[in-house]
Amino acid sequence: MARFTFPLTYPRTVMTSAPDTALSGKVLAADGTPLKRSLNRALRRQKLRALALIAPLLIFVLVTFIAPIGDMLFRSVENQIVPDNLPETIMRLESWDANGNEMPGEDVFEGMYVDLALAAEKKVHTRVGSRLNYEESGMSSLFRKTGRKVSRFETDAYEDALRALDPIWKEPATFADLFQNAEVAAALPFAARTWKRWSTFVTEEGDDPRTQKLEPYLSAALYYDLRDNDVPASAPAHLKAADALAAEITPVALIPEFLDAEEDWADAGNWRVIQTYAGNYTNGYFLNSIDMMKGVDGAEMRPENERLYITLFVRTMIMSLVITGSCILLGYPVAWILANLPARTANMLMILVLLPFWTSLLVRTSAWKIMLQQQGVVNDTLVWLGIVANDGRLALINNQTGTIIAMTHILLPFMILPLYSVMQTISPTYLRAAKSLGANNWTAFWRVYFPQSVPGIGAGSILVFILSIGYYITPELVGGTKGVFISNRIAFHISSSLNWGLAAALGAILLAVVLLLYWAYDKVVGIDNVKLGG
Amino acid sequence: MADSHAEDAFVEFDRVQKSYDGENLVVKDLNLSLPKGEFLTMLGPSGSGKTTCLMMLAGFETATHGDIRLDGQPINNIPPHKRGIGMVFQNYALFPHMTIAENLSFPLEVRKMGKAQREAKVKHVLEMVQMGEFGGRRPSQLSGGQQQRVALARALVFEAELVLMDEPLGALDKQLRETMQFEIKRIADNLGITVVYVTHDQTEALTMSDRVAVFEDGRIQQLAPPDQLYESPENSFVAQFIGENNTLEGTVKEIKNGIALVQLDGGGLIDCKPVNVTKAGERTRVSIRPERVEFDKTRLHADAHTLKAEVLEFIYMGDIFRTRLRVAGKEDFIIKSRNAPDQVRLEPGSEIEIGWLAEDCRALDA
Ligand SMILES: Nc1ncnc2c1ncn2[C@@H]1O[C@H](COP(=O)(O)OP(=O)(O)O)[C@@H](O)[C@H]1O
Ligand SMILES: [Mg+2]
Numbered sequence: 051m052a053r054f055t056f057p058l059t060y061p062r063t064v065m066t067s068a069p070d071t072a073l074s075g076k077v078l079a080a081d082g083t084p085l086k087r088s089l090n091r092a093l094r095r096q097k098l099r100a101l102a103l104i105a106p107l108l109i110f111v112l113v114t115f116i117a118p119i120g121d122m123l124f125r126s127v128e129n130q131i132v133p134d135n136l137p138e139t140i141m142r143l144e145s146w147d148a149n150g151n152e153m154p155g156e157d158v159f160e161g162m163y164v165d166l167a168l169a170a171e172k173k174v175h176t177r178v179g180s181r182l183n184y185e186e187s188g189m190s191s192l193f194r195k196t197g198r199k200v201s202r203f204e205t206d207a208y209e210d211a212l213r214a215l216d217p218i219w220k221e222p223a224t225f226a227d228l229f230q231n232a233e234v235a236a237a238l239p240f241a242a243r244t245w246k247r248w249s250t251f252v253t254e255e256g257d258d259p260r261t262q263k264l265e266p267y268l269s270a271a272l273y274y275d276l277r278d279n280d281v282p283a284s285a286p287a288h289l290k291a292a293d294a295l296a297a298e299i300t301p302v303a304l305i306p307e308f309l310d311a312e313e314d315w316a317d318a319g320n321w322r323v324i325q326t327y328a329g330n331y332t333n334g335y336f337l338n339s340i341d342m343m344k345g346v347d348g349a350e351m352r353p354e355n356e357r358l359y360i361t362l363f364v365r366t367m368i369m370s371l372v373i374t375g376s377c378i379l380l381g382y383p384v385a386w387i388l389a390n391l392p393a394r395t396a397n398m399l400m401i402l403v404l405l406p407f408w409t410s411l412l413v414r415t416s417a418w419k420i421m422l423q424q425q426g427v428v429n430d431t432l433v434w435l436g437i438v439a440n441d442g443r444l445a446l447i448n449n450q451t452g453t454i455i456a457m458t459h460i461l462l463p464f465m466i467l468p469l470y471s472v473m474q475t476i477s478p479t480y481l482r483a484a485k486s487l488g489a490n491n492w493t494a495f496w497r498v499y500f501p502q503s504v505p506g507i508g509a510g511s512i513l514v515f516i517l518s519i520g521y522y523i524t525p526e527l528v529g530g531t532k533g534v535f536i537s538n539r540i541a542f543h544i545s546s547s548l549n550w551g552l553a554a555a556l557g558a559i560l561l562a563v564v565l566l567l568y569w570a571y572d573k574v575v576g577i578d579n580v581k582l583g584g
Numbered sequence: 585m586a587d588s589h590a591e592d593a594f595v596e597f598d599r600v601q602k603s604y605d606g607e608n609l610v611v612k613d614l615n616l617s618l619p620k621g622e623f624l625t626m627l628g629p630s631g632s633g634k635t636t637c638l639m640m641l642a643g644f645e646t647a648t649h650g651d652i653r654l655d656g657q658p659i660n661n662i663p664p665h666k667r668g669i670g671m672v673f674q675n676y677a678l679f680p681h682m683t684i685a686e687n688l689s690f691p692l693e694v695r696k697m698g699k700a701q702r703e704a705k706v707k708h709v710l711e712m713v714q715m716g717e718f719g720g721r722r723p724s725q726l727s728g729g730q731q732q733r734v735a736l737a738r739a740l741v742f743e744a745e746l747v748l749m750d751e752p753l754g755a756l757d758k759q760l761r762e763t764m765q766f767e768i769k770r771i772a773d774n775l776g777i778t779v780v781y782v783t784h785d786q787t788e789a790l791t792m793s794d795r796v797a798v799f800e801d802g803r804i805q806q807l808a809p810p811d812q813l814y815e816s817p818e819n820s821f822v823a824q825f826i827g828e829n830n831t832l833e834g835t836v837k838e839i840k841n842g843i844a845l846v847q848l849d850g851g852g853l854i855d856c857k858p859v860n861v862t863k864a865g866e867r868t869r870v871s872i873r874p875e876r877v878e879f880d881k882t883r884l885h886a887d888a889h890t891l892k893a894e895v896l897e898f899i900y901m902g903d904i905f906r907t908r909l910r911v912a913g914k915e916d917f918i919i920k921s922r923n924a925p926d927q928v929r930l931e932p933g934s935e936i937e938i939g940w941l942a943e944d945c946r947a948l949d950a
Contacts, residue, residue: 487691
């Protein structure tokens with residue numbers, strides 16, 4: 051009810067409640083509620099309706115755009131696969147001196163044995179290997195091959211010994227009950243953690259750990275704990291017996307087993323990589339993106355021959371600038387003509403400008419291949435005209451020239467359209483005024499017309515530059531090796547090398563560069579100086 | 585025509601024609617010459633070719649035929665920027681990306697004038713148009729009237745001897761327009777510049793100009809000082825266009841002693857001054873100003889012809905009374921009388937007799 055009376059009483063209310071303002075500091079509506087609240091209530095409905103109208107787009111953008119970008123940014127620093135799967139190794143590597151060239155001792159191999167065996171059972175050891183392989187090649191095969199052989203290590207000996215001692219050790223329930231006892235679990239932490247990881251995995255697979263066949267590394271972990279720690283008084287008798295036994299068994303040497311499987315385990319460099327990439331999050335992808343890596347003493351440059359990305363970033367920037375520049379040079383006169391022609395003719399010609407949009411990008415790019423190749427139309431014409439010698443045909447494709455030519459052509463409409471729409475709003479009387487004031491044609495253009503067309507150049511340049519920075523099909527097709535962009539590398543990492551973290555980091559840097567340029571543009575030219583339409 | 589002689593002409597149009605499309609002449613045989621220091625207004629309905637004339641003078645359009653001379657020199661082949669003609673555009677055309685001071689300094693810069701001198705001139709001209717404090721603003725931060733002043737200043741700052749203005753006050757409200765009319769006239773007189781001014785507002789033309797050229801359909805219908813134009817229109821277009829006017833149609837009965845006797849189509853005989861009629865039997869349209877109509881018989885010649893009229897409407901307008909009459913079958917005959925203590929207020933419905941001095945009633949072309 052109040053809502054309906056409100057608008058009617060609004061002016062009177064303001065008048066009559068004016069003295070209230072002085073007293074209470076609040077203007078009251080007719081029904082006694084503060085005017086502000088009444089107004090808000092009246093506006094809320096409008097706001098909700100507006101929100102409902104944009105909701106579909108908002109949700110669409112959130113789901114398809116913002117969320118993936120967030121995911122990408124997350125991926126560029128995320129490293130959980132290593133700490134998730136190699137926790138025992140990482141823990142033991144902490145005290146290892148990475149600076150020495152010595153490989154780690156037996157204890158680290160014990161951790162690695164359990165981690166790797168569990169990972170192999172989960173079938174994730176190859177993924178861990180691939181992840182580490184991004185940082186050090188060879189890691190992938192190291193993990194793959196060893197993962198295959200880890201089940202054939204001599205470590206069954208521990209299991210056999212326990213079972214020989216007491217058949218109860220054959221029962222998975224024995225282990226399950228054992229670690230229910232908090233005191234035991236605390237005394238035998240390695241075994242307890244290993245049991246927990248294994249039983250969690252088994253449960254996830256839909257099986258019951260109390261009946262599942264036991265894996266040898268469970269007994270191995272138990273043995274290592276019994277060897278190193280004392281069992282508490284509350285421990286069951288079979289555990290006390292096993293503890294006594296542990297002192298007598300000769301341990302299986304793991305280093306030879308590992309080296310037998312794959313001798314690269316002796317390489318301290320590999321262990322260093324694991325130690326370096328032990329965290330849940332890493333800046334490694336980002337370092338990699340700028341040709342750096344995590345060395346022993348923090349970040350350092352990669353060796354000369356492995357550097358790639360800075361060159362690519364710089365090349366992408368420079369070539370995008372060149373493309374933007376050529377689009378301005380070619381597009382400005384066209385837009386000018388269009389803006390100064392009668393509307394009918396201008397519309398006709400505008401269709402020609404837009405014509406490239408009507409052919410597929412691939413077709414156009416392939417056409418450029420035919421045009422620009424050594425035996426192509428352009429070279430033939432130049433030879434025929436005698437401008438270049440037959441044996442001196444120009445290399446116009448599969449290099450930077452090819453990329454610049456083709457991209458300029460493809461992006462030209464994005465320059466012409468905003469230029470045209472801005473120029474259309476510049477009245478020709480300004481030029482006349484300038485001339486009547488004594489300016490010759492050039493001065494009138496440069497001092498009066500051009501500055502007013504700058505917003506169009508700005509809008510067109512932002513469009514062309516941002517589009518070209520992220521372009522990848524055309525450089526891929528006509529760029530050869532010297533004419534590819536950073537986006538080609540991103541695409542490569544996404545679809546071929548599957549190093550999504552690096553791709554994400556490269557993408558994030560690209561995004562940051564674009565935002566930075568946008569910010570710089572805003573500072574220099576002013577973003578409200580950009581006009582996309584009249 | 586009461587033209588000035590060609591020898592002392594500063595601006596001269598000599599048989600100028602202009603066509604945009606090669607089919608229609610927008611300007612037909614324009615002859616016009618004005619001496620230095622004159623304020624000449626081109627007045628005419630929209631589309632009558634005024635702007636075209638101005639643009640030809642400024643150099644933005646070329647004459648299809650004929651010569652335009654400035655100070656005796658043909659300027660057909662001189663590009664606009666070398667003509668040194670100041671120009672004020674209807675929408676001011678102030679450069680939006682420059683401050684007021686930069687706008688004003690622009691014509692001086694392109695003339696390669698030193699910085700100190702430029703600044704002095706800009707300051708001076710800004711003060712002349714009373715815009716001294718606004719040098720640092722952008723055009724968009726000024727009101728229409730202020731922009732108008734700046735546009736004027738910009739046309740004057742490089743000391744052009746000839747300034748063209750194309751409906752410069754068209755976008756202003758009435759009060760501002762009147763102030764600016766006075767202001768422009770004052771400045772032009774002080775500087776002694778020659779002005780060609782275009783407007784479609786006859787009051788503006790009459791109050792500002794030394795002479796007015798009435799345009800219609802690409803021709804000058806009459807070129808005369810304002811008072812002559814008002815009191816002695818040479819044809820019925822000018823009579824209609826300038827000021828309020830009563831028109832009656834009829835046939836000349838006889839012309840005797842410089843007075844034409846006209847038989848009106850709606851009945852009645854009247855005395856007129858023959859302007860465009862020469863002999864009996866010609867059709868004519870007679871024109872009489874509302875304030876020259878007399879309805880007090882005692883103030884007319886005893887033998888003057890009079891017409892019967894019926895009062896239809898009486899409108900009190902403060903300084904004047906405006907009365908609408910039915911005369912010779914027409915219901916839009918207006919008379920105006922001054923609001924004086926002894927003035928009669930005519931009652932609607934009453935029958936009166938009206939008359940006038942023969943020289944106030946002009947027998948023009950039909
Ligand atoms: N650039 C042009 N192209 C073609 N016709 C034009 C052009 N400028 C004016 N005209 C025509 O010429 C005639 C006179 O126009 P103009 O000189 O602008 O008249 P005014 O200024 O008296 O209103 C008009 O009929 C107009 O349509
Ligand atoms: Mg005009």
